[in-house]
Amino acid sequence: MIDVEGATPVRFSTVSGTFRAYGHEVGLEVLGIAVNALVYFYEDPATTRNVLGRQGWLNRVRFGLVDYDSTVFLRKYDE
16 A cells, blocks of 8 residues: 655646646556556546656557557567
């Protein structure tokens, strides 16, 4: 269990506004690709949007999307 408010809050700005969040180092595994990443949790638990950053996960994988085939490709960046 993560004590969400046990970390220092950070304010983020997006196109749709600003929000506060708390960062925690967590292990993530998607389709057999495991990484440690700094993940931020919204201060307001009623928030219904998600924000995916480029650092800490997306910059560690190769991601491809072929919309017309409904296909997603994902593998480690260094493979």
